[in-house]
Amino acid sequence: MTPRSYSAIRLSLMAFIVTLAMPALAGDQTVGQAKKAFTVGAIKAKVGDTVTFRNDDEFAHNVFSLSDAQSFDLGSYKKGEVRSVKLTTPGVIEVECAIHPEMKMKIEVAK
């Protein structure tokens, strides 16, 4: 393997790690649900943005929040289906799956 190849691999690896470490960018966003987990642990968003939750698992999920900042219940839905919530209030929204309480993520909502 050439030194250039090593550099390319190192750069790719660094970019991958940085991507993992960064909160998702603001704007309308989609969060997946796969292998009984949300695909991201936290995202940043703004009031007025819409977050869509897509079920990629073979079984149902039920996304909800009972946070002070904003509460919602998107109900239960099956594989391939999506449900969305429009963010109305700044603050931290803790999101869970009602069916699988181990599934948790956060939305940091800015003004």
Place this chain on the structure above:
Amino acid sequence: MPQKFISQRISLPLALLFGFFLAASVVAAEADPWLRPDVAPAPPENQLTPARVLLGQLLFFDPRLSRKMTMSCASCHNPSLGWSDGLPTAVGFDMHTLARATPTIINTSFNPIQMWDGRKSTLEDQATGPIEAAGEMNLPLPELIERLKSIPGYASKFEDAYPGMGITAVTIARGLASFERTVLSTESPFDRWRKGDEKAVPASAKRGFDLFQDKAKCAVCHMGYNFTDNGFHNIGLKTEGAPDVGRFAQRPLKSMHGAFKTPTLRDIGRTTPYMRNGAYRTLMEVVEHYDRGGDDKQNLDINMVPLSLTAGEKADLVAFLESLTGVPPDIRVPSLPL
């Protein structure tokens, strides 16, 4: 130093390291998700020691943990009855019948959430709940602590288990949790089959396992080595009288009304009657329930649908479920401190 020797000296450790990681990754990749780990997880502050397990065992079998000194944890979680009680629903303080079945504590140490409605998260959180509950053992913890302090034989047991910590609500809970972490399912015919013994289970059980994962959709909730998703579902059981709201009391969401935690299926042959209200005595009755897609359709979990199973498929599912039961270990009932 010759170049070749240096190269060998460097490459050998590297090769060993690489080999180790390769082996570890292969083992991790090949870990069978249907076989349970050998040891239950324990939190750093309450790692298992023989003294802690012994203390917990003494407390677990001690009826002095109840107000009238007539009930121990083992009264309901009876090892002779699959660590449950064989009753449709539990019987608590003053022989009062409770609303829910006694769940087995087999493998509960692997669960990240406890109780039918998930109101406790850890074994330590859960352990003292039934002691204090008015409908169960009905003994406030301050009274229990004073009672245990008055029993000379307990002092050394607590000291051995938790040096310098004394007899407190924390050490009582940790001791009980330590003992519960040793209540594990034993190797079942299913496990032996998964490990390669093709003769460990009959062909019907093998067909049943396929159905379990596919047509019958059981594995949607009963997944993994402990056969639970640690999730909450309303499976449409018929109820009489006031409905039991279940998980809704903890999470006031529509889908949680009448939803309960998915129980393990390990050692299921020893934990009849089944369901959170003890509705069914046989595994075939359980399979029939799911084949109907539940009975009470109000707020039914959307995973619940009629299955159109044939008689043979139902029998195969029962054969598979029966293969999940191992030979129960001999449990020694301890002599209690006096």
